[in-house]
Amino acid sequence: MTTRRGIRAPWPILIPALVAIAFLLTPLVALLAAAPWGQLADQLTNPLVRKALWLSLSTATVATLITIILGVPLAWLLAQGSWRGRRVLRALVVLPLVLPPVVGGVALLLAFGRRGLLGGPLYDWLGVSIPFTPVAVVMAETFVALPFLVLTVEGALNSREHRYEDIAASLGASRWSVARRVTLPLVAPAIAAGAVLAWARAIGEFGATITFAGNFPGRTQTLPLAVYQALETDRDAAIVMSLVLVVASLSVLVSMRSRWQV
Amino acid sequence: MPAIRSVRLAVAAIAVAALASSCSSSTGSGDASPDVTGGQTVTVLAASSLTGAFTTLAGQFEAAHPGSSVALSFGSSSTLATQVIDGAPADVLATASPGSMQPVVDASLTDGKPKLLATNAVAVALPADNSAGVTSLTDLANPDVKVAVCVETAPCGSVATDLFASAGLTVTPITQEIDVKSVLAKVITGEVDAGVVYVTDVQAAGADVVSLPVPPKDVVTTDYLIAPLSESAQPQLASEFTDFVLSNTGQQVLADAGFRTQ
Amino acid sequence: MLDASMTLRRGDFTLEVDLHAGRGEVLAIVGPNGSGKTTLLRALAGLDPLDTGHVMVDGKPWDDVERGLHLETADRGTALVLAEPLLFPHMTVTRNVGFGLSARGASKAEGRATALRLLESIGMGEYGERRPATLSTGQQQRISLLRALAVEPQLLLLDEPLSAQDPATRAALRAELGRLLASFDGVAILVTHDAIDALTLADRVMVMDDGRIVQQGTPDTLIRRPESTFVAELVGLNLLRGVASGHGVSVEGGGSLQLAEPTDGPVLLSFPPHALTVSNGHEDATESSSRNKWRATVGEIQPFYGRVRLTLSGPPNVVAEVTAAAVAELGLTAGTPVMVSLKATEIEVSPA
Numbered sequence: 001m002t003t004r005r006g007i008r009a010p011w012p013i014l015i016p017a018l019v020a021i022a023f024l025l026t027p028l029v030a031l032l033a034a035a036p037w038g039q040l041a042d043q044l045t046n047p048l049v050r051k052a053l054w055l056s057l058s059t060a061t062v063a064t065l066i067t068i069i070l071g072v073p074l075a076w077l078l079a080q081g082s083w084r085g086r087r088v089l090r091a092l093v094v095l096p097l098v099l100p101p102v103v104g105g106v107a108l109l110l111a112f113g114r115r116g117l118l119g120g121p122l123y124d125w126l127g128v129s130i131p132f133t134p135v136a137v138v139m140a141e142t143f144v145a146l147p148f149l150v151l152t153v154e155g156a157l158n159s160r161e162h163r164y165e166d167i168a169a170s171l172g173a174s175r176w177s178v179a180r181r182v183t184l185p186l187v188a189p190a191i192a193a194g195a196v197l198a199w200a201r202a203i204g205e206f207g208a209t210i211t212f213a214g215n216f217p218g219r220t221q222t223l224p225l226a227v228y229q230a231l232e233t234d235r236d237a238a239i240v241m242s243l244v245l246v247v248a249s250l251s252v253l254v255s256m257r258s259r260w261q262v
Numbered sequence: 263m264p265a266i267r268s269v270r271l272a273v274a275a276i277a278v279a280a281l282a283s284s285c286s287s288s289t290g291s292g293d294a295s296p297d298v299t300g301g302q303t304v305t306v307l308a309a310s311s312l313t314g315a316f317t318t319l320a321g322q323f324e325a326a327h328p329g330s331s332v333a334l335s336f337g338s339s340s341t342l343a344t345q346v347i348d349g350a351p352a353d354v355l356a357t358a359s360p361g362s363m364q365p366v367v368d369a370s371l372t373d374g375k376p377k378l379l380a381t382n383a384v385a386v387a388l389p390a391d392n393s394a395g396v397t398s399l400t401d402l403a404n405p406d407v408k409v410a411v412c413v414e415t416a417p418c419g420s421v422a423t424d425l426f427a428s429a430g431l432t433v434t435p436i437t438q439e440i441d442v443k444s445v446l447a448k449v450i451t452g453e454v455d456a457g458v459v460y461v462t463d464v465q466a467a468g469a470d471v472v473s474l475p476v477p478p479k480d481v482v483t484t485d486y487l488i489a490p491l492s493e494s495a496q497p498q499l500a501s502e503f504t505d506f507v508l509s510n511t512g513q514q515v516l517a518d519a520g521f522r523t524q
Numbered sequence: 525m526l527d528a529s530m531t532l533r534r535g536d537f538t539l540e541v542d543l544h545a546g547r548g549e550v551l552a553i554v555g556p557n558g559s560g561k562t563t564l565l566r567a568l569a570g571l572d573p574l575d576t577g578h579v580m581v582d583g584k585p586w587d588d589v590e591r592g593l594h595l596e597t598a599d600r601g602t603a604l605v606l607a608e609p610l611l612f613p614h615m616t617v618t619r620n621v622g623f624g625l626s627a628r629g630a631s632k633a634e635g636r637a638t639a640l641r642l643l644e645s646i647g648m649g650e651y652g653e654r655r656p657a658t659l660s661t662g663q664q665q666r667i668s669l670l671r672a673l674a675v676e677p678q679l680l681l682l683d684e685p686l687s688a689q690d691p692a693t694r695a696a697l698r699a700e701l702g703r704l705l706a707s708f709d710g711v712a713i714l715v716t717h718d719a720i721d722a723l724t725l726a727d728r729v730m731v732m733d734d735g736r737i738v739q740q741g742t743p744d745t746l747i748r749r750p751e752s753t754f755v756a757e758l759v760g761l762n763l764l765r766g767v768a769s770g771h772g773v774s775v776e777g778g779g780s781l782q783l784a785e786p787t788d789g790p791v792l793l794s795f796p797p798h799a800l801t802v803s804n805g806h807e808d809a810t811e812s813s814s815r816n817k818w819r820a821t822v823g824e825i826q827p828f829y830g831r832v833r834l835t836l837s838g839p840p841n842v843v844a845e846v847t848a849a850a851v852a853e854l855g856l857t858a859g860t861p862v863m864v865s866l867k868a869t870e871i872e873v874s875p876a
Contacts, residue, residue, distance in 0.1 A: 111394035115452045132408065132436045132455050163610055169597040170569050170604035171624030171675055177598075179622075185614040214437025215413070216446075221438075229440070233415040 105211025778839030
């Protein structure tokens, strides 16, 4: 018998792990089994589906870019050792994780809606209304995705080797220079990993989107919303769109994984 | 190799267990659904526009049938119908249109033919302050006016489409909500300038909204149907509740809410 | 050039140190773990603030607690070398070496040119485009040294630069460090727990214990006149330079010694005082397993805590450690002729 390097796990670990795999795999298998393969071509060329897919991909990507631009400095601040208020800030960052997405959507409305805290003045003075626009979709997605990036990057910053920075400083590099040339490259893998998580969260966002951005094909109807609506009347379309979402997400996640070790 | 053989065995065992459990009977066994007081519960799924009326009716029914309790679940008619077809444990279904009840009838899940419950007329709700200054139906066609409607596949959505068709207007809504209560909510918070809902919703919202007069020729109505379900675990209670709603007492409650009754 | 006097409190630990060093001097700071050596270095680098005192370099104040002055690390003329090379992993060797120059405003071309020149000078010119991860720890540390020297610091701070190397590389690296320090005209402060580093590389040695300096002086002084068992144990070594050919070494200053393993070229021999046995001069020189026996005269006798250090002039001149009882038995006093023997296996040899 040839020896192969297989997984040698003790039973108490193997059984739950297999149950977990079955639990994760079964819905996916069910989805594939229920797919109307004959109608696939029709459904995929349906403009509604294409619009929803395009909107989902573009908003998720823009939202991810925003989370990087805003999230990395925030993670930096959180990792700066101990300063008063840091705990409060961290709780704030974790909030979107704990908040049910719909509640997040309501909160966004109350903040940026036409009668909202900031949205009200914005509308009254500039005539700018945010809800029901793709901007609102991006905002909803950014709101729920930000914690993923911030916490990932903060973790990396906290566990980084500080002596690189001591050496760089001793050689004459200013704080900004050290951050830019030494620290940031060192945590780049964590930023990428956080971005992938953020993107995945953003593209799957539903509750905050439907509450804050509403539901309109081509403008604010992302794939999850389209699936939800289709479920009521055209189950086949819903399944096809679900598969599209799964395939699109999986291909991005798998392609990133090989480079950034998510 | 022992380890790999064991893995295969474990996967097979789990698969068999999963199949076995899914093959067990999923139909109701006729046992009384337990509730807190030890009495019996009848589960009623109703269109969200019936919220006010059915809540009142449920209370009256419980008072008239001591020991019983009515569990109400409101939502979009099409969603509820889908849930029933998917096997949701329910005893009575009330939809806001014959169209949304039809799939349930086709699936032979109703106990007999559904009966006409009441009729609801379309209404256009405006925020209490009507800051957009909407005065007539034609204003809704103005692209600057934000109009919310239900999704086309919901009864309130098709009612809106019929309304605009009858009035000869091209209205592009800014959002298509899943159910009529969501439309109403957007109007009340002032996020939209107008929302197509039912007369009963306008009545229920009281001072929170203002009703836009609709020309009588354009008034669209929708018929509500009610049916006890054939898979019900409480057939006795289900038909008692249905009869109660259709009785003079029940019909009066509906009329008080703004419905048109026999 | 360096004038520092400071106290620093860190929890229960207090560092209280006075140190001075002149241009081109190599000052070694030796002490056990927790004695405050790294704290001192970090304070000089400006990474940790002082509680009291000052640090002046070349007349310019870097720290002055009374005047509320604290110069940021980046603005000081320092460079840091630690035990791990810590080359920036995402940069090539050349960019690593040139990092300090570009950080201080040099153009890319200047930085590159200087870096290459330095790499060539230690024979690593072809490693310029390599990434640190592809090099051995020894090679990385050599580059780390260049990275520090490239900025021509006024104060070169080395924190146990050889301790992360394996023993085989350590000796060669020590020799190279010695060469680089010889041509360095700033102040070099070398922190180490290994006495050989201190004794071979330094002009002056400071011994630290529990945040304070317990003795300082030239390496020679410390070996011959340790002021405590602590210092004695810490720096308790004999060091002889010589030239080896085969098993024999011709010792600088006279005499010769036999080695366990043959080698050739300039060497550094080290052995602890207790590796020497001293007997009175009457024994037969041929009867013993020790291959190194020579006559010597007792010079100084330094007793403390039950043991005695004898300075013996052969040549070779060594410091031996014997019990007080032995001194009494043998009737040793200044000028007594004795027979010294040293096992060849006790001698540690490193290339000079």
